[in-house]
Amino acid sequence: MTLKHTLLATSVAMFAVTGSTQAEQQARYNMYGGPGLIDMPSAHDRPAAELAFSGVYLNNHNRTVVSFQPFERLFVGVRYVMREFDLREDRGLNYDRSLLVHYNVLEESGWRPALSFGMIDLIGNSYFSSEYVVASKQIGERLELTAGIGWGRLAGAGTFRNPLALLHDSFENRDVRDTGKGGVPETGGVFQGDAALFGGVAWKATDRLTLLAEHSSHDYKLEDGNSFDKNSLLNYGLDYRLNENADLGLAWMYGSELSARLTFKANPRFPPAGAGREPAPPPVVPRTSIAQLGWNVTDGATQDRLASGLKAIDLELRALDITGETARVDIINPTYGRTSQAIGRTARVLSATLPAEITRFTITPIEKGVAGSAVTVARADLEALEYDPMAGPESLARSGFAPTQPLPPIPAAHPDFDWGIAPYIAPSLFDPDDPLRADAGVALSASVSPWSGGLISGRVRQKLIGNLDESERPSTSVLPHVRSDANIYQREGTTALSTLTAAQYVQPAPEFYGRVTAGYLEPMFGGVSTELLWKPQDSRLALGAEANYVVQRDYDQAFGFQDYEVATGHVSAYYDIGGGYRGQIDMGRYLAGDWGATFTLDREFENGWSLGAFATLTDVPFDDFGEGSFDKGLRLTIPIDWVRGEPTRDDFSTVIRPVTRDGGARLKVEGRLYETVRELHQPELGDSWGRFWK
Amino acid sequence: MKTTLILLAATAMLSGCGLLQGPTAADPRETLRRADLDAVGNPLLLAVLPGKGVFASLMPLVRKGDTLTWVTADGVTLAFENGVLTGSRGLGDDLMGGDAGGTASAIAGGATRYARRYGYLSGDNQWIALQFRCEVTARQDETIVIVEHRQATRRTDERCSGNDLVVENSYWAGSDGLVWKSRQWVGPEVGYLETERLVR
Numbered sequence: 001m002t003l004k005h006t007l008l009a010t011s012v013a014m015f016a017v018t019g020s021t022q023a024e025q026q027a028r029y030n031m032y033g034g035p036g037l038i039d040m041p042s043a044h045d046r047p048a049a050e051l052a053f054s055g056v057y058l059n060n061h062n063r064t065v066v067s068f069q070p071f072e073r074l075f076v077g078v079r080y081v082m083r084e085f086d087l088r089e090d091r092g093l094n095y096d097r098s099l100l101v102h103y104n105v106l107e108e109s110g111w112r113p114a115l116s117f118g119m120i121d122l123i124g125n126s127y128f129s130s131e132y133v134v135a136s137k138q139i140g141e142r143l144e145l146t147a148g149i150g151w152g153r154l155a156g157a158g159t160f161r162n163p164l165a166l167l168h169d170s171f172e173n174r175d176v177r178d179t180g181k182g183g184v185p186e187t188g189g190v191f192q193g194d195a196a197l198f199g200g201v202a203w204k205a206t207d208r209l210t211l212l213a214e215h216s217s218h219d220y221k222l223e224d225g226n227s228f229d230k231n232s233l234l235n236y237g238l239d240y241r242l243n244e245n246a247d248l249g250l251a252w253m254y255g256s257e258l259s260a261r262l263t264f265k266a267n268p269r270f271p272p273a274g275a276g277r278e279p280a281p282p283p284v285v286p287r288t289s290i291a292q293l294g295w296n297v298t299d300g301a302t303q304d305r306l307a308s309g310l311k312a313i314d315l316e317l318r319a320l321d322i323t324g325e326t327a328r329v330d331i332i333n334p335t336y337g338r339t340s341q342a343i344g345r346t347a348r349v350l351s352a353t354l355p356a357e358i359t360r361f362t363i364t365p366i367e368k369g370v371a372g373s374a375v376t377v378a379r380a381d382l383e384a385l386e387y388d389p390m391a392g393p394e395s396l397a398r399s400g401f402a403p404t405q406p407l408p409p410i411p412a413a414h415p416d417f418d419w420g421i422a423p424y425i426a427p428s429l430f431d432p433d434d435p436l437r438a439d440a441g442v443a444l445s446a447s448v449s450p451w452s453g454g455l456i457s458g459r460v461r462q463k464l465i466g467n468l469d470e471s472e473r474p475s476t477s478v479l480p481h482v483r484s485d486a487n488i489y490q491r492e493g494t495t496a497l498s499t500l501t502a503a504q505y506v507q508p509a510p511e512f513y514g515r516v517t518a519g520y521l522e523p524m525f526g527g528v529s530t531e532l533l534w535k536p537q538d539s540r541l542a543l544g545a546e547a548n549y550v551v552q553r554d555y556d557q558a559f560g561f562q563d564y565e566v567a568t569g570h571v572s573a574y575y576d577i578g579g580g581y582r583g584q585i586d587m588g589r590y591l592a593g594d595w596g597a598t599f600t601l602d603r604e605f606e607n608g609w610s611l612g613a614f615a616t617l618t619d620v621p622f623d624d625f626g627e628g629s630f631d632k633g634l635r636l637t638i639p640i641d642w643v644r645g646e647p648t649r650d651d652f653s654t655v656i657r658p659v660t661r662d663g664g665a666r667l668k669v670e671g672r673l674y675e676t677v678r679e680l681h682q683p684e685l686g687d688s689w690g691r692f693w694k
Numbered sequence: 695m696k697t698t699l700i701l702l703a704a705t706a707m708l709s710g711c712g713l714l715q716g717p718t719a720a721d722p723r724e725t726l727r728r729a730d731l732d733a734v735g736n737p738l739l740l741a742v743l744p745g746k747g748v749f750a751s752l753m754p755l756v757r758k759g760d761t762l763t764w765v766t767a768d769g770v771t772l773a774f775e776n777g778v779l780t781g782s783r784g785l786g787d788d789l790m791g792g793d794a795g796g797t798a799s800a801i802a803g804g805a806t807r808y809a810r811r812y813g814y815l816s817g818d819n820q821w822i823a824l825q826f827r828c829e830v831t832a833r834q835d836e837t838i839v840i841v842e843h844r845q846a847t848r849r850t851d852e853r854c855s856g857n858d859l860v861v862e863n864s865y866w867a868g869s870d871g872l873v874w875k876s877r878q879w880v881g882p883e884v885g886y887l888e889t890e891r892l893v894r
Contacts, residue, residue: 268818273786274883275815280771280783286758338819383758387773387781387791389811392821606819645786688819693790694783 025108025138028202028210028239029263031056031251033065034077034100034118037200037214038235038251040154042146043114043136045104048072050267051611056249058259060084060227064436066429066656067100068611070603075102078634078658079120081128085226097658098128113137119190120153127222130154131191132198146214147199152189155196156219157233162195200235208241212251220254231255268609273645276694282313282348284386287356287379295355297322302354307412309349314647315342318366319407326360330371330407334418337608337641337649339365339372339679344692347377365680366406368671369453370507372680373537376400385693392690401682403510403537409452419446422650424461428468429656439466439490443498453507455671458500458520463493478624479662480564482524482591486660488555489523496557498523499670511536513673522668523557525550525591527565533673538682540576542674545569548667550591566593568667574674576683580604582612591665594618598664600635606688608639608651616664624663631664633657717748717768723890728842731893738893739764741772743785745885751892760798772887777801777865777873779880779887787883790815796828801850801865801873806830810854814881826854826861838866838875840890845874854879 027044030036033054035045046052046069056063060083067077077100085094098121108114113135121129134148151162152174164171174193200214214235224230237251237259249261295302306329307317314335321328327350333342343363350361359379365372381398385391421444428437441464447457469491475484489496501519508514513533520526527550535542547569554560570588577583584600596618604610615632622629633656640650678684722740731738739752741764752764752772761780763773770784775794778801782788789812796808807829814822832851837844847866854861859882866875874891 269816271817274817275787275819277786278784279769280765283756283763283771283773284758285756289756289758340819385791386758387761387775389791389793389813389823390821391791391813392815607817690790690815690821691819694788694815 025114027136028212029054029247029249029261031058031237031249031253031259031261032063032077032079032100033067033261033263034079035075035102035116037146037202037212038237038249039216039218039253040146040150040198040200040214041102041116041118041132041134041148042144042200042202043104043116043134043148044108045069045073045075045102045116047267049269049605050265052263052265054261054263056259056261058228058253059257061223070611073104073107075104076100077102078656079128083127083223083227085223094127096127108136108138122190128153129189142204144202144204145199146202147197149195149197150217151191151193151195153219154198154217155194156221157196157217159194159196162191162193164191164195202239210239212237212239216254228254229256268605268607268611268642271607271642271645276641276647277645278647278694281345281694282309282352284348284382285352286383290352290354291356297355297357303410305353306349307410309353310346313345313349315346315349316413318409318413320410321407322354322358325358326362326376327354327358328362328364328374328407330364330366330409332366332413332416333649335649336647337639337651338606338688338691340685340689341647341691341694343375343685344694347382347692351379351382362402364404364406367676367680368455368503368505369406369449370505370513370677371404371406371510372677373401373682373685374404375685376402391693395692396686396689401538401685405507405510406452414449414451416449417447419444421445425652426466426468427654437466437468437471439463439468441465453505455503455505456501457503457670459498461493461496461498463490463495475662477626477662479592479594479620480566482552482564482566482662483660483665484662485555486524489557492555493523493557496523497559498557501670503671505671505673505676511539513677515671515673517669517671520553520559521548521550521670524553525667526553526561527551529667529669531669531673533677535574535674535677535681540578540683542574542678544572544574544674546572546588546669546672548669550667566591568593570598570666572674574678578683580606586666590616590618590663591667592620592662594620594663596620596664598631598666602635607642608637609642610637611635616666618664620663626659626661628659628661631657631661717750717766717770719747719749721749722751723841726841726892731841731843734893736893737891739772740890740892741766742888743880743884743886744888760794774873776871777867777876779876779878782880782884782887785880785884787814787881789813789880789884790821797852797863797865800828800830800852801867802871803833803848812881824857824859826856826859828852828854831862836866840874841892847874 025044027035027042031039036042048071050069052067054065062082064080065077069075079098081096083094100120102118104116106115115135117133119131130152132148132150132154136146138144162171171192175189196217198217203211205211216233220230232255235253240248245265247263251259253259303320310317316332318332319330331346336342346363347361362374362376364374377399385395424443426439441462443461445459449455471487475481477484501517503517506514515531517529529548531546533544549567552562552564568589568591570586572586575583582602582604587597589595598616600614602610602612612635617630635655637651637653641648736753741750750766752766755763755765761775763771765771773781776798778794778797780792780794791813793810796805799805810826810828812824816822831853834849836849837846850865852863861879864877865873867873876889878887880887
């Protein structure tokens, strides 16, 4: 039993207790989608794990911001500012992307105010390069005062000599950065140059409404008179909480403009449906009751009883073997987002369908013909712990996890057909020409597994609506156009064969997994992909190697190919760091023939949410790569059961790149081994073990 | 109790009992007559979630030692150990498990101060155990009426505090220890549960 699974809750974080002092010490979102007042920052931050999207209207200066508070004290926002300049001769347009990092150094306590610093655009070539140090203090129940000092763009009014220059002369003048193609961290200029003071007040009028006033030090020299008039340094506004997941901001800015903000928030730790609205599992049936039924092991009806019992809870029996007092069962889980829940429900069905002399259940989840951990549960523990107040951690401690390979499947397991039709949405955020593009339509998918580990599957997509194809910007890439022709694919592939592949999965030894996939692997490439993975069932570490030979597909995404072909592949190391973090390094040759490595860090929640960042450095020089210098981005997965509260394994996944270029581009293959196997193994299984009992 | 083992036919079994209801917003006690209940061959429990305004009737599903699990027509289950709620499933933020020993002893006229734990699953699938200190605040004889049936009971009130919460539970038990009526806390999200034993 580990402490992690046993939050002996003195603070009942799970229940989002409202009205506590904790709630009052959160910052509101400001007009730059960061923690703050109106245009200025403040010192508090947001609840850990909160993810938000803010859209802000200000005349000729609109903003779109995606933000995340990865853990307490650290707030990160990606800001996209669309500036229009109403210049005399022609109308100028400028899209600017910048990164905000806000760190809460001291929390408010007693007489001590909260203290934070922030840096805007440490990466990139933004016009918004600036830093701040800010303090906020709550006085009484309703009033909060904020005062701070800003540098760079936040030193635009009432400036004075940088006090840090007392420490060192280098702070006296702000260095001009050589930002090149952007994307590379630049520390030149940070906290340098003249500084200015800002501050403001927040008055919490009601539980929902907060009134705000501030003195802004933001420099709008370029915008003043071109975008909007800056007649005053004072801003007045309000923040109104619409509901748990949305709030609205309104402000009278700089004595001339009305500004409005809408922020949508979600916290992966707090699903809208709580712990889940699924129907109750079947109860654990004690052996004393089963014994009265006169079942015995040689009874041929056992397997049928078990198969229909599993079917009733949307699981599939793949194999059954009874040896002595142990029943070994292989299951397929098409239904439950957490494998631990599928195993727990299987154990309940076993308790109701197996003769009383069976004392141990060994349950193995099977995915694509390969096996995860063999989980052994004593029938006595199942009976004893069903309604125990510590059932989750206790049963994890008492269960056995062992390496295994699949049993030969029962005849009914194959062929296994599956098909589905579902809407899809394909967003493209932060396109240099338009921050929010998206396509939506329907996707028809079908698969058949003719034998163990064999899988033939395909997907056809029909776009119904969207503007991804409106991107006219021709690729200027000097590399092979492996990704930068995406807009042509979108334009010509209104009806697209996204994938059509045949795959074989094998597990030659308990800790070794293999895959061969051939066909139309992804919308832009087809060919052959092979992979080998080493992942012992209880290991945090996994190692993999992948080798592919692929040809670029025609733009219309039918059956034809273009004449670019490439051998690409990687060796990969995956590590479950613990505490909800996962790291991955992939080294090898990318689609454009470039060599390099991708570094990925994911924050993964035990309900399936995951948010990660990646960066790829290859031998393509930054100048050849083009805008952004190298490939990087964020990846996000939202499980659908989190949204709906009903069991499903579906999720919504997207990758957000500031710009998509051809360097460091990796082949997409469905059903890669690590993502297939990881959820069936320790430590991943144990991380959500409480769900065994749900 | 043998019928309760045929879990796979559970739905079919339950629909055979016309009085068993899924959740409704109307209080079935307003229309029920004792004569209807006398015709029921099985025990029947009425459960009310006053915070949500939901009524449902339940039948026994399986007995395991001192724990009896009941089920509604729509598949929500409630488990009671000697009449003390130790678990729910299908209510969303379910009570995943709970102690019953101290409370059961109190209902039987024994313990007056004891510890009690409640187990929950967080939205991030982590186990949360809430610990409470409980004490018996009142014991008195009461005659209650459940759909025309008069029943002499001893009422036991229990007050549990911990985790910045105060929880007050009440149990009305017959002289043989059967809990005829109760008001019990399920959890921070679900709130209280009220039960009445419609058919013994």
